[in-house]
Amino acid sequence: MTSVTAARVFSAPGLWRRFWSRSNERIGYLFILPSLIHIITFMFIPLIFSFFLSFRDWTRPAFTDAPYIGLKNYEFLMGDRRFWQAMGNSVYYTALSVPLGMAFSLVIALVMNQKLRGVYFFRTLFFMPVVSSWVAVSIIWLTLLDPSVGIVNYVLGWFGISPINWLGDPRSAMPSIVLIAIWKSAGFNMVIWLAGLQAIPHELYEAAAIDGANRWQSFRFLTLPLLAPTSFFLAVTGVIGALQVFTPVYVLTRGGPLDSTNTAVYHIYRRAFQEFDFGYASAQSWVLFAVILVATLIQLYYVRRRSREEIQY
Amino acid sequence: MSIRTRLSLLLTGILLLVVVGSVSAQDVTLNVVGFVVPLEEQGTPLDEAYKAFIADFEAAHPGVKINALETPPEFDTQLLVDLAAGTAPDIWNQDASTLSRLIDGGYVLDMNECVALVPEFNLDRFFPSVLSIHQREPGGPIYGVPNDFTPMVIYYNTLAFERAGVEPPQPGWTWEEFVDIAKRVTLDANGNNATSPDFDPNNVVQWGFRVRKWTFEWIYRVWQNGSDVISPDGTTASGYLDSPESIEAITWLRDLVVKERVAPPQDMLAQMVQEVGFLTRFLRGDFAMFDRGHWELVGLRANEEYEPGRFSIVGQPQNAERATVLYASGFVIRADIPEEKKLAACQFVEAATDRGYQDTKVLTGIAISANQEAAAEAIDKSADPVIEQAFYDEVAYGRAPYGSVYAKWPTIEQRLDTMMEAILAGGDINAEVALAVEEINRELSR
Numbered sequence: 001m002t003s004v005t006a007a008r009v010f011s012a013p014g015l016w017r018r019f020w021s022r023s024n025e026r027i028g029y030l031f032i033l034p035s036l037i038h039i040i041t042f043m044f045i046p047l048i049f050s051f052f053l054s055f056r057d058w059t060r061p062a063f064t065d066a067p068y069i070g071l072k073n074y075e076f077l078m079g080d081r082r083f084w085q086a087m088g089n090s091v092y093y094t095a096l097s098v099p100l101g102m103a104f105s106l107v108i109a110l111v112m113n114q115k116l117r118g119v120y121f122f123r124t125l126f127f128m129p130v131v132s133s134w135v136a137v138s139i140i141w142l143t144l145l146d147p148s149v150g151i152v153n154y155v156l157g158w159f160g161i162s163p164i165n166w167l168g169d170p171r172s173a174m175p176s177i178v179l180i181a182i183w184k185s186a187g188f189n190m191v192i193w194l195a196g197l198q199a200i201p202h203e204l205y206e207a208a209a210i211d212g213a214n215r216w217q218s219f220r221f222l223t224l225p226l227l228a229p230t231s232f233f234l235a236v237t238g239v240i241g242a243l244q245v246f247t248p249v250y251v252l253t254r255g256g257p258l259d260s261t262n263t264a265v266y267h268i269y270r271r272a273f274q275e276f277d278f279g280y281a282s283a284q285s286w287v288l289f290a291v292i293l294v295a296t297l298i299q300l301y302y303v304r305r306r307s308r309e310e311i312q313y
Numbered sequence: 314m315s316i317r318t319r320l321s322l323l324l325t326g327i328l329l330l331v332v333v334g335s336v337s338a339q340d341v342t343l344n345v346v347g348f349v350v351p352l353e354e355q356g357t358p359l360d361e362a363y364k365a366f367i368a369d370f371e372a373a374h375p376g377v378k379i380n381a382l383e384t385p386p387e388f389d390t391q392l393l394v395d396l397a398a399g400t401a402p403d404i405w406n407q408d409a410s411t412l413s414r415l416i417d418g419g420y421v422l423d424m425n426e427c428v429a430l431v432p433e434f435n436l437d438r439f440f441p442s443v444l445s446i447h448q449r450e451p452g453g454p455i456y457g458v459p460n461d462f463t464p465m466v467i468y469y470n471t472l473a474f475e476r477a478g479v480e481p482p483q484p485g486w487t488w489e490e491f492v493d494i495a496k497r498v499t500l501d502a503n504g505n506n507a508t509s510p511d512f513d514p515n516n517v518v519q520w521g522f523r524v525r526k527w528t529f530e531w532i533y534r535v536w537q538n539g540s541d542v543i544s545p546d547g548t549t550a551s552g553y554l555d556s557p558e559s560i561e562a563i564t565w566l567r568d569l570v571v572k573e574r575v576a577p578p579q580d581m582l583a584q585m586v587q588e589v590g591f592l593t594r595f596l597r598g599d600f601a602m603f604d605r606g607h608w609e610l611v612g613l614r615a616n617e618e619y620e621p622g623r624f625s626i627v628g629q630p631q632n633a634e635r636a637t638v639l640y641a642s643g644f645v646i647r648a649d650i651p652e653e654k655k656l657a658a659c660q661f662v663e664a665a666t667d668r669g670y671q672d673t674k675v676l677t678g679i680a681i682s683a684n685q686e687a688a689a690e691a692i693d694k695s696a697d698p699v700i701e702q703a704f705y706d707e708v709a710y711g712r713a714p715y716g717s718v719y720a721k722w723p724t725i726e727q728r729l730d731t732m733m734e735a736i737l738a739g740g741d742i743n744a745e746v747a748l749a750v751e752e753i754n755r756e757l758s759r
Contacts, residue, residue: 059720080755258731274727
């Protein structure tokens with residue numbers, strides 16, 4: 001009798017759907033709860049805290065010893081030559097690593113998009129550095145780039161090139177880190193490019209071929225324009241990530257030689273955890289955030305304007 | 314058994330429990346950092362010494378339990394977090410190079426309180442110059458007491474000196490003698506030294522000295538020339554770092570690399586020590602001299618190239634003054650230690666700086682005991698009494714590390730390191746010093 005009643009109740013489509021959707025909703029919330037707690041505790045609260053901290057002189061352990069100093073940290077920062085030099089280094093790193101990294105990974109993606117034997121194996125191979133730890137990768141590269149016993153100089157020696165002090169020379173240290181970053185991120189970029197490439201309908205290439213387009217023309221006038229949303233995504237995420245480069249600098253060069261690889265985040269780290277100036281380091285973090293925000297907004301503006309122009313055209 | 318008897322027994326039991334409870338409430342546990350060796354050093358004589366000391370202390374002080382904690386990596390940062398969270402250890406071994414900000418923040422107990430609490434805690438046991446590292450002014454509060462320390466001295470390789478046919482330096486030597494000796498022990502592949510017109514600086518096989526950018530390895534050169542890098546009140550670098558005496562000291566140091574050619578350029582040095590570790594190179598005689606503290610004895614004696622008598626030490630050369638720096642560590646007690654723990658903490662620090670434990674310093678070889686009697690007795694017990702005596706003699710010329718004096722020293726030190734790196738890379742001395750002065754003054758004015 002009870003089961004019959006229950007069956008009737010649940011057979012009512014609206015009620016059942018409502019119950020099911022609500023319980024689903026609750027279960028959904030339950031699933032995201034651990035991540036939500038993690039994000040709130042370890043990201044959102046410290047983020048807000050660092051904002052308030054940036055208006056205080058916090059050089060001692062207890063927060064009660066951190067007097068409010070208004071905008072003084074920001075005022076000091078405006079004339080801090082070393083911070084802006086570090087910011088310049090980050091911009092230099094970004095300007096090199098993002099476009100070169102995108103171009104390099106696009107080439108790999110174009111090859112990996114072909115119907116070749118063993119293509120899945122090579123895709124996995126190229127993706128492996130992405131899942132490797134930055135620290136482990138940096139230590140491996142430290143050995144490879146060793147001026148005396150490193151394999152890179154050894155190979156260059158076959159071509160008569162004298163040993164290069166890759167990480168010890170101010171001129172080559174940052175390009176060396178860029179090189180490593182390009183190699184490390186190539187797999188991730190490749191996967192995104194591949195997704196973009198595979199979303200392009202094959203009929204377009206057939207139509208282009210019928211119209212007499214060669215491979216280069218197909219790539220230049222079909223593939224590249226149709227990959228614009230993908231390039232935008234990679235450029236934005238690449239710039240955001242590159243401006244925050246830290247681990248390879250920490251492991252490989254510690255900001256040297258002659259501060260040539262002292263990037264903004266490494267500079268902030270030193271200020272906070274080696275010089276114990278947390279208030280000022282927080283102000284630097286927020287300025288870095290503002291720089292990243294502006295860079296992203298500029299990219300957004302540029303892409304939207306271009307989209308509008310294309311629609312009008 | 315009557316109800317009354319049962320009731321009496323029950324009450325007696327409760328009373329006993331209360332008494333026992335109140336007794337155990339008097340027990341204290343001290344959280345102490347600095348008396349545990351890393352995992353790989355377990356079973357070593359030092360490990361045994363730590364364990365014996367803690368066991369002896371607990372036996373002599375019933376009711377006090379020592380919770381010995383291993384020093385975590387990046388301890389300075391960890392300590393800041395712990396102090397902020399209220400979870401700092403009760404006692405820890407603090408490097409004097411970062412002591413000042415803890416003093417300024419009021420996080421360290423004035424040890425005069427301990428002296429008042431523990432009658433046998435006699436401060437005369439310490440080297441006065443080392444104890445003064447923990448004081449801002451004579452007779453004032455004492456922020457921790459010294460555990461061990463080392464002056465920075467010159468290590469020299471006896472084999473390298475023999476090869477060059479040069480007599481080893483003697484205490485009280487001058488800058489002029491230093492340069493002369495460094496030149497005569499710097500040899501090229503043909504056996505010519507740096508005083509010879511045939512000397513080939515591009516083919517050196519034995520360097521006279523090692524010069525690096527690190528301020529902790531050169532600040533006393535400025536002192537030796539009668540100057541300083543910042544004002545005594547820590548408010549400005551103008552008139553100090555850019556004084557003619559300081560510029561002269563920095564130039565003298567730079568010239569060891571670029572003019573006298575007795576020390577390799579920075580990039581060459583980096584490459585050399587990447588190939589083969591510096592200590593190995595020193596013991597082989599690739600370098601005749603270098604600056605370092607007592608702790609380097611451990612690495613040198615553990616090196617596979619080590620042979621007894623291969624090296625010795627001598628005090629710093631002098632110019633206007635004879636000076637070196639004393640790098641020290643000391644035991645500090647957190648200022649907010651609960652009252653019920655204070656006596657036990659003071660007793661622990663007293664015991665840790667007394668002869669029994671301090672006599673184990675000779676086991677480590679890392680540093681000199683801050684206890685004068687223990688240090689004096691360690692000379693004869695050590696592996697090389699001549700070396701130990703030379704360290705001991707240099708103490709009289711030692712000055713406090715600036716990290717124990719100025720809270721902003723870590724920031725200033727970074728600027729000085731960068732300045733020296735640029736100078737050693739060929740930068741203009743006056744321009745680099747002017748830039749450093751400007752930046753340091755900006756930092757000090759905040």
